[in-house]
Amino acid sequence: MNTINNPQRKDWRALTMRPAKPAEQLEDLVSEVFSEIRKWGDVAVKKYTERFDKIKLDSFLVAGNQLKSAENELSDELKSAIGSAINNIEKFHASQAEENQIIETTAGVRCWRESRPIESVGIYIPGGSAPLFSTVLMLGIPAKLAGCKEVVLCTPPDKNGIVHPAILYAANQVGVDKVYCVGGIQAIAAMTFGTETIPKVDKIFGPGNQYVTAAKQRSQLQGVAIDMPAGPSELLVIADDSCNPAYVAADLLSQAEHGVDSQVVLLSTSQSVVDQVMVELEIQLSRLPRKEMAEKALLNSKAIVLNSIFECIEFSNLYAPEHLIIALKNYMELLPDIVNAGSVFLGNFSCESAGDYASGTNHTLPTQGYSRMYSGVSLDSFIKKITFQEVSEKGIVSIGKTIEIMAETEGLTAHKNAVSIRLDTIVK
């Protein structure tokens, strides 16, 4: 981890740059898979599963009894942990539902919004070294709370052609309707167009590698919505003398172990804090099973000493981190100044992994500086808000003239007429 001391302000932006991604040319491949799956449906899904996952599957749909029997394969301890996490995630996301609020903007003109669930949503859960059942909770729970009618989940087969029981158990617990053992570009394409087995959905959620990311971009062009643009995970920590350097080091490592392209940043006003964290980092790193990955991620990472906490916050806003830990004594006073971040962890006991699993907040968050303009996943991500307006006779008399003049100036006579014809009848 590089340490940088009081960098000049003109160099700040360069310091917020994420590790450059290799410019992969995936467009041709994604385009091929999409057009084949659109044309051939399940047959093409099977073909690409065989090609990319090296496995031949007769059926993608995970049978209902498999979903149910998954619980027999998990320890009671794990099931109880999942239950607690569900409880917290449900509580927080349920609180995000909004009451309708009718506004009379002018006498006789009432306007309001009502939420409606997105009817059909697809959740993608990546495969790889570990079964990300926590993401099943983070996406499945708000989908069901929102009232989505159809919630389906795609996840790649492991090398034995099956899905990890923790994923199946989590899916079953949160009420996912169907689980399909399909991954990668082919899963996203199947949910984009629909096949004989897999339904076409309105919106696709979930993390994935560069293939999945490219496929989600493509599905957007096909009229499907996606949760947000994806990128490698990140953490920025702001720490002062009140922090516990061992905790900070543990938090930095928890992010660094995600992948070689993860990035962690430590900001402090104190060189001594940075030094202590570095010592702890070495000690804790040496004991990690995913040590190699974390080590590579730390090569992309920086500790920066700045002049003031105010500068730290300013730098953090410029960086716009996915996760932000504020290990400062007076964190509450600083909250109004934090303007760009996905999820913020306050004080010495709010470790990032709390939010990853069980505090109740969502862990699907904007990376790569996207927290400048995107929120993380929430109940809102699974609904849309429809505006309603009820204009009475009195109401159209109040605002009619305004509409007529504006429509006329815009050269839209029929817009004006729609008002005039009403005003004429009322006056008569």
Place this chain on the structure above:
Amino acid sequence: MNTINNPQRKDWRALTMRPAKPAEQLEDLVSEVFSEIRKWGDVAVKKYTERFDKIKLDSFLVAGNQLKSAENELSDELKSAIGSAINNIEKFHASQAEENQIIETTAGVRCWRESRPIESVGIYIPGGSAPLFSTVLMLGIPAKLAGCKEVVLCTPPDKNGIVHPAILYAANQVGVDKVYCVGGIQAIAAMTFGTETIPKVDKIFGPGNQYVTAAKQRSQLQGVAIDMPAGPSELLVIADDSCNPAYVAADLLSQAEHGVDSQVVLLSTSQSVVDQVMVELEIQLSRLPRKEMAEKALLNSKAIVLNSIFECIEFSNLYAPEHLIIALKNYMELLPDIVNAGSVFLGNFSCESAGDYASGTNHTLPTQGYSRMYSGVSLDSFIKKITFQEVSEKGIVSIGKTIEIMAETEGLTAHKNAVSIRLDTIVK
């Protein structure tokens, strides 16, 4: 306008199809303009303005005194209308701000969301036959209410190289910071990368033709957010015997006059209502200045007689209209059944043009069936919500074990360690 009587349910989906758009190959052009503007900045913006708008501009920035003096060119009547519209739009959008709500998900674990403005936003206002100053209000007002620091507006020069004073006046009234006389792909590219004159923004809003739409898609790939995918405007009306056929005809025409690719749909349980509307349509159409455009749009349009109001609502949900007028007596009872629509107009006096200008709701809405998963523009479009969590010593003791077990099962040891190291210190 084609009339279809009780179509079979299997044919419904085909009837919801929008007029096919000509498959324009704009990618190469958009790619060229983007790469030139990224490289050469203002020089390239000038080059493309000369090429596409046939005008040579020395400076794009509209001077502050021009913004202010625009008011001298508008009638008092128009300024007063704009004032009334601003008042209603402000009232409705201000009501969309959300109070923070702290949820204690477990003893010692407090979670909440706080809204922050997107710092820099760009508004695009198309040129063409009429000055769309109403869209300036619809985008500028929520941007300022949200607290966006920098709100810039791009709009193409007219043939004399200037911007219509109604656009300048509206921009000045709602507090837009800078207006640039730049349109088309070059405007979107300039706001995507930033040039010497035009700032790089975080999110781009506003309607436009196919070039602007393609450019906004491209800017998304460059890390800029956009309001929503765009398409031609639409209106669906559900009417029964309680409707006024002349009003319905006027509403259909107000949508049809937008462009030849607009679409209107009339649903009713009554052939007689449809017949009366058709008669009125002919009469009113003949008097319209934009008659030719509306006539062509009506060729894409349909009146459909269905068996029941329930079927009408079901068809409408399948169509997912941008605008929906419910000209039915008992509209309030039906609201819960309306699940896909951008903005809904209730009763005989709620004409669509009320929402276009002055009821207070936003007129930037999802088209092409996108109301299945997108909301129209609102205050929410200009903010993001950051999640915060404050876990106390007691809190980490409550949820620590849950996190440890879940992280371990996912194979993420460092995630587990971040909790264990805290629990160890507390127990000691």
